[in-house]
Amino acid sequence: MDDMDRAIVNALQGGFPVSETPFADAAKALGLTAEQLITRIRVMKEQGVLSRFGPMYNADRFGGHNTLVAMEVPADRFDEVAEIVNSFPEVAHNYQRDHRLNMWFVIAAESRERVARVLTEVQDRTGLVAHDLPKLTEFHIGLKFEA
Amino acid sequence: MTHILDDTDRAIIVATQDGLPLVERPYDAVAQQVGIDAAELRRRVQVMLENGVIRRIGVVPNHYALGYAWNGMTVWDVADHDVAAAGAALCSLGFVSHCYERPRLLPDWPFNLFAMIHARRKDDADDLVARAAQALGGMNRGHRVLYSTRILKKTGLRLKGDGDVPPKPVPARA
Numbered sequence: 001m002d003d004m005d006r007a008i009v010n011a012l013q014g015g016f017p018v019s020e021t022p023f024a025d026a027a028k029a030l031g032l033t034a035e036q037l038i039t040r041i042r043v044m045k046e047q048g049v050l051s052r053f054g055p056m057y058n059a060d061r062f063g064g065h066n067t068l069v070a071m072e073v074p075a076d077r078f079d080e081v082a083e084i085v086n087s088f089p090e091v092a093h094n095y096q097r098d099h100r101l102n103m104w105f106v107i108a109a110e111s112r113e114r115v116a117r118v119l120t121e122v123q124d125r126t127g128l129v130a131h132d133l134p135k136l137t138e139f140h141i142g143l144k145f146e147a
Numbered sequence: 148m149t150h151i152l153d154d155t156d157r158a159i160i161v162a163t164q165d166g167l168p169l170v171e172r173p174y175d176a177v178a179q180q181v182g183i184d185a186a187e188l189r190r191r192v193q194v195m196l197e198n199g200v201i202r203r204i205g206v207v208p209n210h211y212a213l214g215y216a217w218n219g220m221t222v223w224d225v226a227d228h229d230v231a232a233a234g235a236a237l238c239s240l241g242f243v244s245h246c247y248e249r250p251r252l253l254p255d256w257p258f259n260l261f262a263m264i265h266a267r268r269k270d271d272a273d274d275l276v277a278r279a280a281q282a283l284g285g286m287n288r289g290h291r292v293l294y295s296t297r298i299l300k301k302t303g304l305r306l307k308g309d310g311d312v313p314p315k316p317v318p319a320r321a
Contacts, residue, residue: 009213014203016167018189018196023171038169041206045169051301052207054166055192061200062152068249068261086300094299097220099291101256104220105300131256137248139234145208145215145244145265 001049001147004030008040009049009147059108065115066092066108067134069122070101078102081126090118101131150198155183159191167204211298215265217272218295221279222258224251229286230260236282237262242275257289264292 007030017025024034032040044050059066073081078096085091085105094105109115122130152160158181167173178188195201210218225233230248237243237260246262262279266272276292 009206009208012205013208014205016204016206018174018192018204020174020185020189021171022173034171038171042169044206045166047212048209049212050206051209052166053169053205054163055195055201055204056207057160057164058199058202061198062150062156068247070252070256082299091300093301095218095295096297096299097293097295099293101293103299104293131252133249133252135247135249136259137230137234139238139246139248141238141243141246145210145213147208147213 001044001047004032005040005044005049006147008037009044010144013144059110062110064108064110065112065134066106067115067119067132069105069107069119070131070133071103071105071126071128072101073103073126073128077126081128084125085122088118088122090114150195150200152200155181156191156195156200158182159188159195209301210265214267217266217269219264219266219272219276220293220295221262221264221276222291222293223260223262223283223287224257224289225260225283225286226288227259233260233283233286236286237279240275240279240282243279258291 011030012026016022019025021034023037027034027037030037041050041053045053071081081103082094082096085103086094088107090107090109092106092108094103096102097104107115107118109118119130119132159177162177162180168176170176172185174189174192175185178185181188192201192204196204223233234246234248237246242264243262244265246260248259249261251257251259264272264275264279266275272292272294276290280287280290
């Protein structure tokens with residue numbers, strides 16, 4: 001990752017143009033050609049510096065629902081349970097954390113019913129309690145990461 | 148506020164939830180895939196941006212790859228009548244990336260305010276937590292920080308579950 005990659009990450013965490021030739025338009029401000037910008041984004045994706053490139057959708061805004069789930073997973077079952085939880089396409093993120101509640105994941109789906117069903121299935125298939133912690137209020141921020 | 152999407156909008160979401168194609172005219176490519184005119188596709192994307200169905204369009208950095216190895220979920224117990232003020236105080240700090248009020252799990256888990264922090268070093272992370280505690284002052288009745296020790300899965304929103312293979316778990320800190 002060089003200075004130009006850092007400049008791209010810092011400049012393009014939003015505001016990618018919705019135009020006929022958006023890469024050319026975005027590249028101009030960075031002093032690049034469209035082709036150079038495309039190549040750099042591709043390489044950063046391949047390297048894992050970028051986890052995605054494109055639109056970030058907000059499921060709440062079209063009737064979807066998501067929730068945070070906390071589980072206390074016995075150490076000797078951790079990987080097995082992680083595999084079961086991760087096998088649901090509706091599980092978007094899953095983190096191991098240093099607490100008695102050691103598995104934290106987000107379920108995002110098109111409807112509340114689907115989220116509830118995934119929660120039930122996770123409990124049925126793991127035999128563990130999945131604590132449902134839906135957001136009651138979202139405080140809006142929009143922090144960007146500095147590369 | 149919920150926005151009703153039609154089948155074309157849903158097709159656009161399905162076509163782009165993994166990302167935009169890395170070609171000079173990405174919206175043309177998506178329009179072709181969805182089977183609509185490129186100008187119509189861009190108009191619909193613009194509408195979804197304006198009404199918040201799309202939060203933003205751009206790169207999503209993997210903060211671990213950027214060196215932000217310390218990902219802390221800070222959780223705070225604040226009185227229900229203080230939640231709005233406490234959430235606003237955490238947002239205004241400039242280093243919290245997400246902040247939500249969530250239900251408590253009583254009696255073991257009294258925490259109802261969640262705020263994510265990210266730092267390159269443990270010391271820096273601890274310092275951010277201390278600054279957050281200071282900002283909350285007397286509203287803070289107790290808090291914890293749960294650092295992530297492993298990313299088990301990280302993908303975007305999925306409208307349909309086809310072809311979704313979770314990545315292998317990676318350590319949060321090498």
